[in-house]
Amino acid sequence: MARLESSNPALKLWVVLARAHAAIAHHAESDINRHGLGLAEFAAMEVLYHKGPTTLGEIQRKILISSGGITYVIDRLVQKALVVREACPSDRRATYAKLTAAGESLMDDIFPAHEARLLRALGGLDAAEQAAAVALLRQLGKHAAAVPDDGE
Amino acid sequence: MARLESSNPALKLWVVLARAHAAIAHHAESDINRHGLGLAEFAAMEVLYHKGPTTLGEIQRKILISSGGITYVIDRLVQKALVVREACPSDRRATYAKLTAAGESLMDDIFPAHEARLLRALGGLDAAEQAAAVALLRQLGKHAAAVPDDGE
DNA sequence: TAAGATTGATTATTCAATCTTC
DNA sequence: GAAGATTGAATAATCAATCTTA
Numbered sequence: 245m246a247r248l249e250s251s252n253p254a255l256k257l258w259v260v261l262a263r264a265h266a267a268i269a270h271h272a273e274s275d276i277n278r279h280g281l282g283l284a285e286f287a288a289m290e291v292l293y294h295k296g297p298t299t300l301g302e303i304q305r306k307i308l309i310s311s312g313g314i315t316y317v318i319d320r321l322v323q324k325a326l327v328v329r330e331a332c333p334s335d336r337r338a339t340y341a342k343l344t345a346a347g348e349s350l351m352d353d354i355f356p357a358h359e360a361r362l363l364r365a366l367g368g369l370d371a372a373e374q375a376a377a378v379a380l381l382r383q384l385g386k387h388a389a390a391v392p393d394d395g396e
Numbered sequence: 397m398a399r400l401e402s403s404n405p406a407l408k409l410w411v412v413l414a415r416a417h418a419a420i421a422h423h424a425e426s427d428i429n430r431h432g433l434g435l436a437e438f439a440a441m442e443v444l445y446h447k448g449p450t451t452l453g454e455i456q457r458k459i460l461i462s463s464g465g466i467t468y469v470i471d472r473l474v475q476k477a478l479v480v481r482e483a484c485p486s487d488r489r490a491t492y493a494k495l496t497a498a499g500e501s502l503m504d505d506i507f508p509a510h511e512a513r514l515l516r517a518l519g520g521l522d523a524a525e526q527a528a529a530v531a532l533l534r535q536l537g538k539h540a541a542a543v544p545d546d547g548e
Numbered sequence: 549t550a551a552g553a554t555t556g557a558t559t560a561t562t563c564a565a566t567c568t569t570c
Numbered sequence: 571g572a573a574g575a576t577t578g579a580a581t582a583a584t585c586a587a588t589c590t591t592a
Contacts, residue, residue, distance in 0.1 A: 282581090282582075284582080284583085309583080309584095310583065310584050310585075311584090311585090312583075312584065312585070312586095313582080313583055313584070316582075316583075317582090317583095335591080335592075336590080336591055336592085337590065337591050337592070338591095
């Protein structure tokens with residue numbers, strides 16, 4: 245969703261951040277959709293692909309989705325036989341999700357091209373500029389996350 | 397939605413961009429929700445607030461929503477008596493949306509605080525850093541938007 | 549009582565198809 | 571035929587309430 249029409253010059257940063265995010269997210273999403281997956285489904289699978297079996301709650305926090313949402317996403321992945329649920333022996337409230345062989349192999353298939361596509365989308369900056377942008381965005385994000393929430 | 401677990405160092409930029417965006421969007425959204433509006437509704441009103449009467453199609457393109465979505469958003473704003481539709485005399489296919497007096501006055505009420513909250517969220521960078529970030533993000537976004545779409 | 553997960557209801561959003569006007 | 575807007579169906583996501591176990 246977008247954005248402030250920059251009356252205030254400092255808000256320009258928010259506008260341009262939102263636009264850059266949207267443009268890159270568009271590439272991520274359009275690539276993922278080609279494989280019949282939604283962004284949230286892919287994000288969940290990616291966690292499992294890189295971290296191995298993970299509790300639903302942990303995936304939820306990582307991909308910034310609601311509590312009901314993670315159940316729904318995992319349900320769909322289970323239906324597609326890409327993921328299975330597994331009981332957690334040490335805490336019977338918790339449930340692990342883990343990739344099936346099919347899920348693993350799907351990620352093997354699509355992840356490299358996905359990564360390449362993102363790198364192409366990010367290619368507007370050279371390595372030095374990327375490093376500078378990372379430093380600035382990290383600082384920006386860290387501060388924003390720390391600012392108290394006023395409304396809640 | 398989030399994100400790549402950075403196997404590739406260059407993808408770090410995407411991760412950190414997504415996180416910063418999410419953190420700031422959270423502030424925008426939580427502020428707006430307090431006033432009973434969704435992000436899309438606010439975005440549409442903001443266009444009208446700053447540009448005056450605007451066709452639905454133009455709002456749609458500006459706030460990056462689907463064609464059906466803009467009809468839905470404007471419908472809700474009309475129900476809340478914040479916006480009215482108005483026929484376009486020169487092109488009878490088109491419809492303008494414009495703020496009602498109530499809509500205008502609501503924006504007068506909430507916009508300054510909204511702006512202030514965003515500025516606080518963006519306060520992790522000083523003016524010079526913000527300017528540098530704007531330049532980098534503009535370049536990044538412009539390139540990403542120009543990269544062809546592969547999938548479509 | 550709190551944490552993890554699920555459910556049911558509701559809302560937001562897209563998509564494809566359609567209608568009207570250009 | 572194409573552009574602007576709307577509709578209806580389908581999907582994605584949230585939220586509040588609930589159940590179970592810690």
